[in-house]
Amino acid sequence: MARDKGYKAPKVKFDKVYLKRYYQLYLLLALPLIYLLIFKYIPMWYILIAFKKYSIVLPVHKMAWAKHNGMEFFIKAFKSKDFLIALKNTIVLNLKDLIVGFPVPIIFALILNELRVKKFKKVVQTITYMPHFLSWVVIYGLALQLFAPSTGLVNLFIEKLGGTSINFLGEPGNWVRTYIGLGIWQSFGWNSIIYLAAIAGISPDLYEAASVDGASRFQKMWHITLPGIRSTIIVLLIMALGNIIGSGFDRPFAMANPTVLEKAEVIATYVYKAGIKGSQFSLTAAVGLFQSVVNVFFLLGANWLSRKFGERGIW
Template sequence: MSTSAMNWNKTLSYLRRYWVLYAMLILPIAFFITFRYIPMHYIQIAFKEYSIVQSPWEMKWADNNGFEYFIQAFSNRDFIYALRNTLMLNFLDLIFGFPAPIILALILNELVFKRFKRFTQTVVYLPHFLSWVIISGMALQLLAPTNGLINILLNRMGFDSIPFLNDPVYWVGTYVVLGIWQSVGWNTIIYLAAITGINPELYEAASVDGAGRFRKIWHVTLPGLRPTIIVLLILSLGQILSSEFDRPYALSNKLVTDVSNVISIFVYNYGIRGLQFSLSTAVGLFQSVVCVIFLFAANALAKRFGERGIW
């Protein structure tokens, strides 16, 4: 029997054995093709003059070889401010928000009382299920400069009110803290799951060598978490230019628009409210391309330092 015939028989045998797994992939593949890849031909709108009565293939090309709306975007002061704010807020989220679930997972893993541990996990998970509209309402009740609960307590203790939501500097700090509070518990699940996969014999060996609790965390738990940390860090860097809409929009007000207007709000104002669909599509395409570049760069950097990366 020839080599090609043997390989074909092996392939058929493999498919007969695992055909159920491939059948289960049909629905997710169909979903991605239908809702992720087919709509991608509308990317052409970024390079063409939008017309509601024409398909993207029939629209006229924009001026400057199709890059007219990209030029308009980078000539728009609102977009430059939105780009700056998006990078600033995402960078602060990465610096302060990324280590938070790691620290919380390490603390929860060291808790001795199992009931208290489960109770704490439940409490820190709950904010994830609250919408930012609800969170912004809670923040307004707690942090309002005149009638907010926090400032009322500060005034009674003899301190001045703090403009948490009305001063740009305080607003950025409040934005980051609320983001950590809302997401830290949910992200901790991943790290707790990774910790359970660490071989218990490593902790026993560390105990035999005289390692204390902090030494075990440093030399056993954190190295065991490193692959998970690297993968999630790469994915976070791949979203460095992406921006939520509901979080900054719900927390924003006219006093802090200089720091709260991000790219998603810019697209909403110019695309949906201003009906400039080509301009907003160009901005969205630029945003996606930059995120992909960061993703590939972070993955390549991780592999260069000996890590597995995400592919």
């Protein structure tokens, strides 16, 4: 039941009786709070490295401030051709992942929901979410066996049919398509679980009423199932947009090779090469801070737009 706009929640009185009754809940809450404080908030002090000249022998507060009011390494990053290439590739790959890959688990969940044979449905669901548990090193090893130019099973099959082999992993354009395709294959089954859970929460009475009115299965899916999971789709879309210039390290690092670096170098691999291997800790701290701030703005913007169009958003 919807609450009136003038409704006010009753105030909770924190006294000895209240704490005695609910102290177990606060003790349970204390553990994750302590974890967040130690491993998430205290390390944020080291964000200052982005504004200072890093020294391995000095604590953060004693390091000298960088030039240009602490903005030296931000300026240096945006003057770096390698960083600009990594930034462009990160945005392009994530946008393609979002445009091509985001609808796939939704469509798959809708199709799976229409299956009536429960055993077959469970088998299909199990098979499709199993790749989620494979590391990207293993997945790239499988990709080499399938897509290698001369020995891959796919190219051998193409040649048997009279075609010419395709360099899936060595030509930049084909590499991007393979990268996106493998990403979808690895994640769509697992991501569909969220949508299936949302579909399970839709009242069966709606489907029964639609059947009485003579609605087809497609009409039920279009007018009942999709609107029923719309809020879930919006929340996951907002979270995906909040990571538009962020990317995992293992996927691009495992799949990259020297012939496709112009398309494969992303911010995560740039930070690894410049920061860990190149010991430019202040520079890569600045890059990481820039990445996080931009992601927050994308998250806030996407949430604002969803609220503007009448959706709940994530807060």
